[in-house]
Amino acid sequence: MPFVHIRIAGAEPRLEQIEALQEGATKLMASVMRKKADLTAVLVETHDTLRWSIGGQPVSRAAHLDVKITAGTNSVDEKVEFVRQAHDLLRSALGANLPLATYIVVDEVSADAWGYGGLTQEARRVAAT
Known part of the structure; x- marks a missing residue:
């Protein structure tokens, strides 16, 4: 099932912001992407702004959300x-001052190339038939 990776640069997010991102991403995966919430993993990572630039210029705040699905x-x-909704989630949790280049990426991984609990998604599909 899905793995959501959220990266944030700038001021350290408050616990409430991290929880809002984790809860919001899980809900989006369930409601929009039809994934099982109880199998959705969300990692929120923070980075200092020295490691992030846009257009070669430093940023004061930035975010990126990447999700892996079958x-x-x-x-x-x-x-x-x-x-659309993931971008709204980032702005809601982190503030409207995020740069235009705030990317949301949906990585579609072949069912035979990933899985959880020691089984690929393809093995789960075959076992279910």
């Missing part, structure tokens, strides 16, 4: 809606 399990419309 290829072919979501429609184009679902992914479009996820990107």
